[in-house]
Amino acid sequence: MTTSKARITAIGSYVPTNKLTNHDLENLVETNDEWIVQRTGIKERRVADSNEYTSDLAYKAVLNMTERYNKTIDDVDIIIVCTMTPDFTTPSVASLVQAKLGIKNSGAIDVNAACAGFAYGLHLANALISSGLHQKIIVIGAETISKIIDYTDRNTCILFGDGSGATLVEFDERHPSFLSFHLNSEGEKGRSLYCSNLSKSILGEAIVDNNKIVQNGREVYKWAVSSVPRGIQNVLDNASMSLDQVNWFIPHSANLRMIQSICEKSGFPIEQTLYSLIDYGNTSAATIPLSLDKGISEGKIKSGDNLLLYGFGGGLTQAGLLITWNV
Structure with missing residues (x-):
């Protein structure tokens, strides 16, 4: 196993304000709160506004991270966004986040490994930093699954929601994560x-x-x-x-x-x-x-x-x- 030289130094998150409860779903499909909780454990989920997209959620998660940890990110090398619900096929969500954050010298890529995406994103960040090629990377997991849900299919619509989380990964060979x-x-x-x-x-x-x-x-x-x-x-x-x-x-x-x-x-x-x-x-x-x-x-x-x-x-x-x- 290659020795890591990367450390996670900050984290932030964001979820939309709109709630979709199990009782709300009872009005959409043949289901009920007891059935959903018994089979999934889910009680409610968050749903993005019609004009709110994955890049918006990702951006707000980064803002939450920088505010809580007082981090400077204008020197970030790469932004990695892990998502299966991009705003566009191209440009990437990462490019849109880079523009919203105003980071001038950052690379930007999306990673689509669906529900495994965030772990893959962290793995990539660790590899890029430990190799010596980069120093500071933002890794974001963000989704607006509600935009690709069939709300007539009770087998899927009860499961999914929208949200985002962001981490900062930096070079640190003394205390790697x-x-x-x-x-x-x-x-x-x-x-x-x-x-x-x-x-x-x-x-x-x-x-x-x-x-x-x-x-x-x-x-x-x-x-x-x-x-x-x-x-x-x-x-x-x-x-x-x-x-x-x-x-x-x-x-x-x-x-x-x-x-x-x-x-x-x-x-x-x-x-x-x-x-x-x-x-x-x-x-x-x-x-x-x-x-x-x-x-x-x-x-x-x-x-x-x-x-x-x-x-x-x-x-x-x-x-x-x-x-x-x-x-």
Whole structure:
């Protein structure tokens, strides 16, 4: 494992003000609060305004970060935005955020690894800084999933919400954050979770072409609860650490039942697991930074804690990171 020279030094988050509760959904589809909570753990989610887009949420998360940590960002080298709901095909969300922030000498790229996106973004930032090529990178997970939801499909519309989280990653070879990682993709299962665009098929198989998110929840669940525990063990093995050395597990907040199953299969206590789905639903690439920031705001995460971040979803793709929180 290459020695890290990168440290996460700040975090911020933002969610839209509009709430969509389970009771609100009862007026849209055949469902009810008890059914949703029992199967997902979700009580409400946030929904962006019609004129509010992913770049707006991402920008506000960065502002929240800089205000809380008193950080200067005009010398940032690269902005990485992890999202599956960009404002445009091009320009990238990262370019729009760069313009809103007024950073003159920053590169800008989007990363689309769906619900694993934020972990991939942090992994890229660590690699770019540890290689010596860059010094300071903003990594953002931001989504406006509500804009690609079919609100007549009760299997998907109850799950997803909008939100954003941002972190600053800087060069620091004395107190690096990153300990180990595990990356994996099983693209042959991509048909289990997709949103159509140009192609009308995935690997030759016809798809529903409605530009809305389509999910086979049962297949995604089976994949996650079998593959994520194995990935967790790989992350630990790569760091020569055991599970009892992890203070907090921060998985993608897809579904509480899924998280409980992953914890049970991996042997990690649910009491030391952080998630953001109860109030925000599944916000894809934003779930992990929202959960992380929530844990910090509630005083659960302390400096020196070992955190296991694990994203998984569309692709089907996964990414796990073991980090030490040194903020």
